[in-house]
Amino acid sequence: MRHCDTTRLSPAELLTAADSLLTELGDTPSAHGRMQMAYACSCDDGGMEVIYVSSAPTAPRAAPAPQGGEQTLGRPGGLLSQGTKQPYKVWRVRPEDRTLPSLANKLPLLGWYEREMMDLYGLRFEGHPEPNPLVLHEGEPRDPAPLASGFDPAAPARDYAPLPPIVPQVQGPDIQRLPFGPVRADIVESAQFLFFYIGEGILHYHPRLFYKHRAMEGRFQGATLATGAVLAERVSGIDSVAHALAFAQAVEGAMGWRAPPRARYLRVVLAELERLYNHLHYLGHLSKTTTLKVGEAEGHLLEERVKQINGRLTGSRFLRGLITPGGLRRDLDITGLDKALDSVNDEIDRYLQRLENTRSHLDRLMTTGRLERQVAFDQGACGPIERASNLDRDLRRDHPYANYEKVRFSVPVQQGGDAHARSMVRMEEIRESLAIIRQTIGRTKPGEVLRFDVMEDADPQGEGLGWVEATRGGLLYAVHLSEDRTRLQRVKIKEPSFSNWRVFPFTVEDSNMMDYAINEASFGLSIAGADR
């Protein structure tokens, strides 16, 4: 796979490999290296292969001294991205008799990936600490596994009698059980949350996701490369740019293409506009949960203003229909963008300052939903969530893509791990995004935006890995092309909300019901992305 160091392992070697990865990472959570994901795919001989992808640990290098003219760029204190472009590590394993040893006890974040493979591919993972259904609900037929022989778009939707979820036995005279959802109050996504609580204290919390599982990864099978980008935009609508970009970069890696410079700069602009409206929405929603009504209205109004800027700039409020493998489908006129952002910049600044000075708001955030650094690392937290728990990782800097290596920005990190820290990280990221867009506008030169020339060796297997630091964290696309390289064969999406939903319950248990909504809002999770 392009951008990866690949090792073929036998099932027996898998546990040793996991141990040596742990040794390599050391006792303390490494700033960069980590297991990222695992997924199954069918082989040509009818067998199955499981692919593990991890990022290599690298020490960030010191920034070079700024050279003439460079000082004025960016925010003071900002670093030019210093990624070492260390390749990802890939292990490929052929299961024997559809069985592999589970690595969930060594690398806990793999627990959900293994359960996903059990449900959708019918694989078995021996020694899994929690071998319960995940993507398919309890009661859903499990044999044959729906993706074991590929995705059939003509298959009828499954009809079954659902069973209650498997949860630990929580019993006691005063313990109450509250199932909430899947149809919940307000305009929200569908999921069911199960609380076991005494008075205000939450003893156990079980989020039952995957009501929105649409088999999105399966839908890529057989699609053309251009169609794949349209599909990627529809996995998680509010992360359309991130998904299309990660997909496009994965395909470009497999094909040996490289998007032209102008397209790479414009991709940065699009990605940061997406972060901007998402983070503003987040602050509005967080204000709602702390009952700061004007703060809610203002956050959502600013989000609307940015979405209207998006609409005028690209024709889509979600910035869709532009990114495609090879570059952009059409050029963008960004001459007015600077001015348009000026019109909201001061308002955003004042809004952020007011939030930072409102004690009633901060009182509800501080100490709420604390996530320890080690838990964040072990369970796979990503994006603003991990950065709020003192894990200094950001793919834009650590593994630069598009043209992020040419812009200067800093990666905000907080120590607290609570709802306050998570909102602080996002507020700072809003400021950084505005600065990144301004730098990028200044550097974007006229030129072509779409190119299908082979610039480097194409991947011999026709496989590529694409990655993006999306609003909600690290997003990876692994793409396997068909033999003639015109169609998609297997696409795996490592979605940041899938990662963060796994982490979230660790902050809910032993907290109280009053804080739940605030804590959930502070995580800024998407359910469509997690469920796919």
Added chain:
Amino acid sequence: MPVWTWFGLQKGRATTPWPERPGPDGQEGVLGLPRFDATCCSSEQSGCSDCVAACPASAITRSEAGAIQLDYARCVGCQLCTEVCPEGAFSVSHDWAFGVRDKADLLNPAQAAPTNPDAAKEAELAQAMKGFGKSLHIRHVDAGSCNGCESELQALLNPFYNLHRLGVFFTPSPRFADLLLVTGPVTAAMREPLLRTYEAMPQPRWVMAAGTCATGGSTNGGGYACHEGLDGILPVDVWLPGCPPNPAALLEALLLLLRRSPQRVHGGVHESA
């Protein structure tokens, strides 16, 4: 808190007067669903089916005789057809107000003469509207959307659109709801919760399919996990394709249900085309 109130008051009015009085609808530059002009298409003679091959949503079909038809109920507005058509039969447009009462109005070219609205249903609505005044309460159910539709539905409540000024409210309980607003292609897991929500609603009740997933399944419908939208699952009163429909389109479709806004698409052609 007083500081915030002062801050809010100081900023003045953020809400657009549209659609009741002239004003910005907030959708400047936003693309709608593509226009299709069958008179420019020579597929019957040339055998060209580039648009059919390019469409990721199977919204464009070619009959055995070679006639091209666009079903807006499945169109996600990706604009790929406008890029591949050698004859310019497909063109980009800003036609986003695509709410219709009869799904047949989403076919271009129209398949049959437009049917008249169900007279009994119309009378029921007129009667109910008298009782409601101008108010409408909505229960929204996400039946497997990508969250794009929810993002735009939430936007209806922001100060720019301020949906409440039109007497339209979202309600937590289906027991208080007049309208069930459904997004998403209806996943296998959401089918039963959706039907139970509908059953919990008092009569008279209406249903709106919002977004192309709900109107026709589209790119995200079908297969083991999903149905193809609301067809055959619930009786639908307003169909609104769009991926996602923008807040102004949602607002117009709600007013279309209340007969406070006209239907702009007939026989698959938008009035501004």
